[in-house]
Amino acid sequence: MPENQGEVVIVGGGLAGLAAAEAASAASPGRRVIIFEAAGRPGGVIGTVQEDGWLVERSADCFLAARPEGIELITRLGLGDQLIGVNPQVRRALVWHRGRAVPVPTGFRLLAPGRIGSILTTPLLSPAGRLRVLAERWVPRRTTGEESLQAFATRRLGREAFERLVQPLAAGIWTADPARLGMAAACGEFLQLEREHGSLWAGERARLRNQPQVAEAAGARYGQFASFASGMETLPARLADRLRDRGVEFRTGRIERVARTGAGWSVTSRLEGSPQSVEQAAAALILAVPAPVAGAMLAALDPALASELTGIEYAGSVVVSLGFRRADVAHPLDAAGLVVPRSAGRRALAVSFSSSKFPGRAPADHVLMRLFLGGALDPATVELSDRGLVELAVTEARGLVGATGTPRFQRIDRWASSMPQYHVGHADRVSRIEQAVAAWPGLALAGAAYRGVGIPQVIASGQAAARQVAAEL
Numbered sequence: 001m002p003e004n005q006g007e008v009v010i011v012g013g014g015l016a017g018l019a020a021a022e023a024a025s026a027a028s029p030g031r032r033v034i035i036f037e038a039a040g041r042p043g044g045v046i047g048t049v050q051e052d053g054w055l056v057e058r059s060a061d062c063f064l065a066a067r068p069e070g071i072e073l074i075t076r077l078g079l080g081d082q083l084i085g086v087n088p089q090v091r092r093a094l095v096w097h098r099g100r101a102v103p104v105p106t107g108f109r110l111l112a113p114g115r116i117g118s119i120l121t122t123p124l125l126s127p128a129g130r131l132r133v134l135a136e137r138w139v140p141r142r143t144t145g146e147e148s149l150q151a152f153a154t155r156r157l158g159r160e161a162f163e164r165l166v167q168p169l170a171a172g173i174w175t176a177d178p179a180r181l182g183m184a185a186a187c188g189e190f191l192q193l194e195r196e197h198g199s200l201w202a203g204e205r206a207r208l209r210n211q212p213q214v215a216e217a218a219g220a221r222y223g224q225f226a227s228f229a230s231g232m233e234t235l236p237a238r239l240a241d242r243l244r245d246r247g248v249e250f251r252t253g254r255i256e257r258v259a260r261t262g263a264g265w266s267v268t269s270r271l272e273g274s275p276q277s278v279e280q281a282a283a284a285l286i287l288a289v290p291a292p293v294a295g296a297m298l299a300a301l302d303p304a305l306a307s308e309l310t311g312i313e314y315a316g317s318v319v320v321s322l323g324f325r326r327a328d329v330a331h332p333l334d335a336a337g338l339v340v341p342r343s344a345g346r347r348a349l350a351v352s353f354s355s356s357k358f359p360g361r362a363p364a365d366h367v368l369m370r371l372f373l374g375g376a377l378d379p380a381t382v383e384l385s386d387r388g389l390v391e392l393a394v395t396e397a398r399g400l401v402g403a404t405g406t407p408r409f410q411r412i413d414r415w416a417s418s419m420p421q422y423h424v425g426h427a428d429r430v431s432r433i434e435q436a437v438a439a440w441p442g443l444a445l446a447g448a449a450y451r452g453v454g455i456p457q458v459i460a461s462g463q464a465a466a467r468q469v470a471a472e473l
């Protein structure tokens with residue numbers, strides 16, 4: 001067995017693993033920190049591709065600026081001046097309704113109706129549907145049992161608002177089945193509004209009243225969402241450079257097993273290009289990999305914990321990025337993007353108007369859009385051939401935004417089993433997982449699988465894991 005030399009070993013070099021390494025190396029400057037990353041490049045799913053004047057995000061294209069963890073890390077890394085907000089002219093979303101793109105009512109935030117006027121006038125809802133949304137404030141609160149997003153939204157806002165508004169907005173974020181997506185883990189903030197204020201309407205009004213400074217501070221600078229002039233990969237790339245400067249070691253290798261050795265840990269990996277297994281001792285171990293991967297590593301050690309981890313389901317999706325000449329797209333693309341209700345019977349979940357949102361995404365006189373296909377309710381799409389996917393995306397772009405002619409740029413990013421699904425019961429499951437992990441000194445988990453898939457939440461999870469193991473070293 002290798003000697004336990006007090007190393008912090010982090011498995012997974014996605015944003016969660018990198019954030020954990022940053023926090024761990026800052027907390028104890030002398031301590032050895034080693035990251036094992038199977039893919040050989042830091043950043044995990046985050047990646048930016050630049051080609052012939054196109055700048056394309058492979059997965060995430062922005063992050064929520066209002067949460068502090070992202071902005072604070074970015075500022076520490078000296079990247080603040082590279083941040084860009086969504087173009088103020090297009091800070092709105094469209095939703096596909098009866099063959100045309102209609103704006104989401106102003107002030108409507110995923111589930112919370114913010115303004116009466118915009119609900120009363122939206123062409124998205126029938127007169128009865130609008131009244132039903134306005135009646136939300138009188139729907140009694142429910143405090144027992146966890147509901148799915150679909151059950152909660154239908155109960156509070158009515159079926160029509162769920163189908164035409166909430167379902168497509170939620171699919172654009174989680175690519176999930178709304179009948180299984182759990183309110184507590186996925187939309188806890190809205191559950192809280194109901195619990196504390198009796199209705200989403202009252203809760204949203206109170207939120208806007210009580211936190212104007214938060215909304216304004218983030219909103220005035222970047223809007224709700226921010227990105228980087230040269231793409232989202234700027235963040236993991238700079239973070240990895242900072243870590244190397246601090247002496248954090250990066251190893252390319254897929255960890256296959258973890259074991260308990262006396263008071264510490266050992267991980268076994270197969271290093272790239274080598275037939276041999278390599279063991280590395282660790283005083284503390286942070287698993288920043290997808291939950292089922294962590295589950296497989298821990299299966300022999302703690303079968304109950306492993307089974308909780310492997311029970312977290314993942315959905316796949318595909319991002320097809322298409323570039324067109326501006327003149328070949330009929331729609332003005334005067335929004336951040338378009339979400340598509342399932343009831344419309346189309347194949348795209350959403351279209352992000354990348355070159356409208358951020359500068360420098362397409363060459364002059366061209367536009368870039370990213371079509372999201374697949375998701376939990378359409379798992380077969382991830383398996384389509386490249387040709388089939390491009391054909392499908394082009395057909396959708398033609399139908400949804402009037403794109404004609406041949407795309408001048410195309411790129412496919414397949415994300416099989418990449419999005420953790422926070423199903424009903426997820427929050428309880430995560431509590432059980434955290435309890436089980438607490439029984440293993442020096443072990444922590446981090447990543448999108450547990451308490452938020454968004455970039456700031458994933459950064460927070462890495463930092464929390466580093467704090468947890470530092471307290472136990």
Ligand SMILES: Cc1cc2nc3c(=O)[nH]c(=O)nc-3n(C[C@H](O)[C@H](O)[C@H](O)COP(=O)(O)OP(=O)(O)OC[C@H]3O[C@@H](n4cnc5c(N)ncnc54)[C@H](O)[C@@H]3O)c2cc1C
Pocket residue numbers: 011012013014015016017036037038039043044045046058059060061062063064253254255256288289290293317319415418419446447448449452453454455456458
């Ligand atoms: C298509 C898509 C679009 C998204 N859009 C947004 C967005 O716009 N805004 C936003 O905030 N969030 C977005 N997200 C979510 C966000 O990007 C992710 O939740 C986050 O980046 C996940 O980080 P992570 O470190 O938890 O996981 P990952 O990025 O998956 O990293 C895990 C790492 O572990 C490595 N690994 C796996 N197994 C092993 C092993 N056995 N040994 C060693 N290494 C291993 C992998 O290679 C990988 O690098 C999006 C996600 C996807 C998929």
